Amino acid sequence: MNTSSCVAMILAGGRGExxxxxxxxxxxxxxxxxxxxxxxxFTLNNCNHSEIDTVGILSQHLSSDLQDYIxxxxxxxxxxxxxxxxxxxxxxxxxxxxxxxVYKNIEFIERLGAESVLVLSGNHIYNMDYTKLIAFHREKxxxxxxxxxxxxxxxxxxxxxxxxxxxxxVYGFDEKPIRPVVLLASIGVCVFKWxxxxxxxxxxxxxxxxxxxFSRDILPKMLGTGKSIYTYLFDGYWRxxxxxxxxxxxxxxxxxxxxxxxxxxxxxxxxSGAPSFIASPADVSQSILSSGCTVFGRVERSVLSDSVNxxxxxxxxxxxxxxxxxxxxxVKIYNAVIGTNAVVMDNTVIGTDLGTGFFxxxxxxxxxxxxxxxxxxxxxxxxxxxxxxxxxxxxLEYEGNGVGMPKAPDMRYIGGYSSFSHTDRVLKHTRSxxxx
Numbered sequence: 239m240n241t242s243s244c245v246a247m248i249l250a251g252g253r254g255e256x257x258x259x260x261x262x263x264x265x266x267x268x269x270x271x272x273x274x275x276x277x278x279x280f281t282l283n284n285c286n287h288s289e290i291d292t293v294g295i296l297s298q299h300l301s302s303d304l305q306d307y308i309x310x311x312x313x314x315x316x317x318x319x320x321x322x323x324x325x326x327x328x329x330x331x332x333x334x335x336x337x338x339x340v341y342k343n344i345e346f347i348e349r350l351g352a353e354s355v356l357v358l359s360g361n362h363i364y365n366m367d368y369t370k371l372i373a374f375h376r377e378k379x380x381x382x383x384x385x386x387x388x389x390x391x392x393x394x395x396x397x398x399x400x401x402x403x404x405x406x407x408v409y410g411f412d413e414k415p416i417r418p419v420v421l422l423a424s425i426g427v428c429v430f431k432w433x434x435x436x437x438x439x440x441x442x443x444x445x446x447x448x449x450x451x452f453s454r455d456i457l458p459k460m461l462g463t464g465k466s467i468y469t470y471l472f473d474g475y476w477r478x479x480x481x482x483x484x485x486x487x488x489x490x491x492x493x494x495x496x497x498x499x500x501x502x503x504x505x506x507x508x509x510s511g512a513p514s515f516i517a518s519p520a521d522v523s524q525s526i527l528s529s530g531c532t533v534f535g536r537v538e539r540s541v542l543s544d545s546v547n548x549x550x551x552x553x554x555x556x557x558x559x560x561x562x563x564x565x566x567x568x569v570k571i572y573n574a575v576i577g578t579n580a581v582v583m584d585n586t587v588i589g590t591d592l593g594t595g596f597f598x599x600x601x602x603x604x605x606x607x608x609x610x611x612x613x614x615x616x617x618x619x620x621x622x623x624x625x626x627x628x629x630x631x632x633x634l635e636y637e638g639n640g641v642g643m644p645k646a647p648d649m650r651y652i653g654g655y656s657s658f659s660h661t662d663r664v665l666k667h668t669r670s671x672x673x674x
Contacts, residue, residue: 243353244372244429246290247343248281249336250360251298251325256481258602259611259629260577265300266480267360268307270543270560270578272492272499273528276307277479278360280499282321285358288368292320292350295360296339298332301325322346335450341439352432357452359426363488363499364476372429374406374470381434381465382457384408385427385472400424400469408467411458422469425476428452434465475499483605486575489541489558493524514542519550528561535565549584557589566618573624577612584618588628593621596636602627 254266261269267278278295285293297304305323324343326332333339340347340357347355354375356368366385375383386400399412400422438456442448448455461467475498479485492499514531516522521536530545535552542548546559549567557571562579565571569582572589576582587593589608603609603625610616611629622628 243351244290244356244368245292245294245347245350245352245354246285246356246358246368247340247347248278248293248295248358248360249339250278250295250304251301251333251339252361253299254361254480256602257485258482258599258609258627259614260482260575260609261299262629263578263612265297265304267295267297268304269479269485271363271479271485272489273526273541273543274561277363278304278308280363280365281358281360284364284366284368288366290356290368292352293322294343294346295321295323296333296343297323297325298339335448335455336452337439337442337456338450340435341443341450344436344439347432347436355430355432355435357428357430359478361480362426362476362478364425364472365474365499366427366472366476368427368429371427371470371472375429375468378406378468379466380431380468382428382430382460383468383470384457385425386422386469387425387472387476389423402469406468406470408461408469411453411461422471424453424469425472426478427472434460482575482603482609483607486558486573486607490539490556493526493539493541496526520548535567535569543578560612573606574608574610576610577614579613580610581615582610583616586616586618587621588626589622589624591623593623594636595623595626597622597626597628597632599627600625 250265250267252266254261257266257269268276271277282293295304295308301323305325308321308323324346326342331342333342354372356372371383371385384400400408401410401412402408402422438460442450442455457467475491477484477488477491479488512530514527514529514533517534520533522533523537524539525537526541527533528542528544531542531547533548534550535548535554537548538555540554540557540559542559543561545561546563546565548554548565549569551567552565552569554565554571557574557576559565559576560578563576564581565576566582566584566586568585570587570590571582574589582588588610606624608622608624608626609628614628614630614633616628616633
């Protein structure tokens with residue numbers, strides 16, 4: 239099917255505060271997932287597979303980092319591709335909502351002469367052929383078509399509920415209902431007739447009684463004024479990874495069934511590198527290891543990104559470890575997300591019923607999942623309860639006298655030629671982060 243008259247606009251600008259310390263260093267769409275992929279890779283791959291050539295990425299938080307990733311790793315350039323990172327032009331034109339972000343790029347869409355606009359999120363893990371959605375949208379002659387998926391009743395409070403008839407026509411919404419009453423929820427994939435959407439964006443921009451949001455303002459107003467809204471049922475795997483718990487769970491889902499998140503083509507952002515080294519005392523089971531990992535301990539039902547080191551006698555269970563993390567000797571990590579280039583020194587315990595509860599944070603670390611901030615250095619012998627949000631500010635407050643200078647890891651327990659240079663790089667950065 240010809241999708242040349244459809245442009246995709248990917249919403250990738252939020253701060254992502256529910257991901258805690260992870261988004262202090264990275265914009266949410268380029269947080270690592272499943273080893274060496276990034277979250278936004280899935281949406282971009284869907285666009286590529288669906289032959290949607292023109293993509294605008296609406297970025298605000300740490301937009302330069304996202305731009306470096308898109309134009310660097312993907313080898314996209316504004317001169318030689320139709321993928322554009324579109325941050326606000328200046329502070330005056332900052333994005334103040336999802337609808338406002340698209341409104342402030344009306345000229346970009348108009349120049350393309352698009353008939354349809356596909357509005358997507360850069361924070362979801364799923365594989366989808368958008369051509370089927372667009373064909374359904376055009377067949378119905380809809381003003382907007384929302385992709386939806388069946389969800390368990392106990393999860394509908396996290397998503398926008400949709401009430402629709404047997405023909406797919408939408409007749410009502412529930413905005414993240416407190417008491418779940420629906421089994422169909424929006425997955426944040428919408429295709430609009432551009433001429434209709436443009437009118438509503440212009441009206442929304444002139445209103446003072448609006449949050450400039452698609453789900454809370456634009457869509458209800460379209461429904462209230464009789465516009466034709468349909469829902470398209472998507473029956474594949476989909477997960478919003480906007481929280482620490484959901485990010486962790488999606489990685490666990492990937493361990494159970496790697497095909498859930500397999501790219502439809504082999505071209506991805508994943509990088510190739512040195513093979514991982516698994517020492518004879520090591521025990522690795524039901525896990526995903528990326529390139530350059532060094533394992534001397536036990537790794538069970540975990541995802542290790544590039545160049546992760548797991549020391550002698552250590553255990554990493556039901557956890558996600560992002561690139562460059564150093565885990566010392568006799569460390570115990572359970573049900574946790576370990577940030578990029580974090581250093582966890584010997585005899586540390588994370589994720590048990592014992593240890594300090596000082597770092598407990600139900601707002602960020604729900605369901606007992608713990609988080610260690612990127613670039614953080616944790617001195618040896620510490621113990622943290624399940625559900626801890628371990629980041630620099632809390633660690634400084636807890637220890638009182640500062641993080642301190644890192645002690646060099648015992649290089650006898652780091653195998654592989656690449657680990658020496660990588661560990662030196664980690665220590666260089668953690669020393670700089672530790673200075674007060």
